[in-house]
Amino acid sequence: MTATPRPPLTILRAAPRGFCAGVDRAIQIVERAIERFGAPVYVRHEIVHNRHVVERLEALGAVFVEELDECPTDRPVVFSAHGVAKAVPAEAKRREMIYVDATCPLVSKVHVEAERHFANGDEIILIGHAGHPEVVGTMGQLPDGAISLVETVADAERFEPNDPSRIAFVTQTTLSVDDTSAIVQALQARFPDMKAPHKEDICYATTNRQAAVKAMAPRSDIVFVIGSPNSSNSVRLVEVAQRAGARAAALVSCADDVDWSSLGSIRTVGITAGASAPEDLVEGLIEAFRTRFDVQLEDIRVTDEDVVFKLPRAVA
Structure with missing residues (x-):
């Protein structure tokens, strides 16, 4: 019996996509803190807005909490990449805690x-x-x-x-x-006299990922953005795809979230990932398409990124 041929599909893969330098640094800080101090290491708020990243770090020995008063004073605490109010490190000092600031x-x-x-x-x-x-x-x-x-x-x-x-x-x-x-x-x-930042505050990674989505959206029947609903930059990528001409756009945390039955007769799909989404989730989504379609992969690259941020001395 002859197998039914899989329909052809072009996947446009955005570049840059996924982890930025600030996210990569924050994750490394938690990993290094666990290596240096042993488990558990407490983390105030999600280190980055991605459940897959959080669960992997939990498996290594990270404990995620919402506020500092949930942390014992004899264990180190890491502050998330999003930054904290000045009152937070001040309270950690008052309680004589070991803390590492992973603010981007x-x-x-x-x-x-x-x-x-x-x-x-x-x-x-x-x-x-x-x-x-x-x-x-x-x-x-x-x-x-x-x-x-x-x-x-x-x-x-x-x-x-x-x-x-x-x-x-x-x-x-x-x-x-x-x-x-x-x-x-x-x-x-x-307010013509309003002072502006010396250099734009929207970070290079946010700008680059949006530019890549704009480049591929007009050709896409649907753009999938891999990311979490509480990830601001990921939600913005969905909006950018819709405005830039994609026929549809959807935020998914991984391939399991895709409603395959609703895709219809698609010919071209765009795929990107928010700055806190790991690359293995992108690979997983592409493989899920390969099981259903005869995939031709095309990279849409708007720039190369080579930014690296140093780790804090406490975990370097």
Whole structure:
């Protein structure tokens, strides 16, 4: 009996995709901390927003908690890549805990910018999403009221500063490049003297992954973004794919999440991964397609990344 031929399918694989330097560094910090101090090592919040990464680190001996008071004082604690308010390390010092800060250096850059503007007497606007750990951490660098959160163009049009000539803005690092640009333009139209970051706050990895999705979306019947629902940069990739011309786009944590029966007669699929999603999940999704289709793989590369961040001295 002759096997039914598998339908042809072109998979466009975005490059860059997946882990960025900040995520890679944060994961290494937890791994090194377990090697150096033994298990358990406590981690305040998910080290990065990916359940697969968290579960692998749990198997090695990491214990994830929401707040510092859940950690015993005789075990080390790691702060997540998203950054923390200044009160968190201050409390760890007060309790005489060993702690390692895995905040992404590009998030730390935003913290430094905010502090510099505050020291200069400027009112600070933070463009970001309320409740995201990075936003909570950035706002927690300064006294209450020093930073105003703006999430949308409508927020930008409503914002009323104390002194229009003394304001500055910073942004969350994982936002949509296009959405953020629209918000900044709305603010600049109202406040021409507003100070901007010396270098754009949206990180290189977020920008590059969005650019790769824009390049492949117009050819794609559907774009799959591998990532977690609480991963800001992954959710933004779905939005970017939809706006850039993909007929459909979906966020999946792995191949098991795909509703294969709903795909219909697709010819071209785009695949990418958020900055906290490991490459083995991409490979797993491609293999799942290979079992159902005659796959031709094509890389859509917009740039190469060679950024590496040093580890903290405590675990280097």
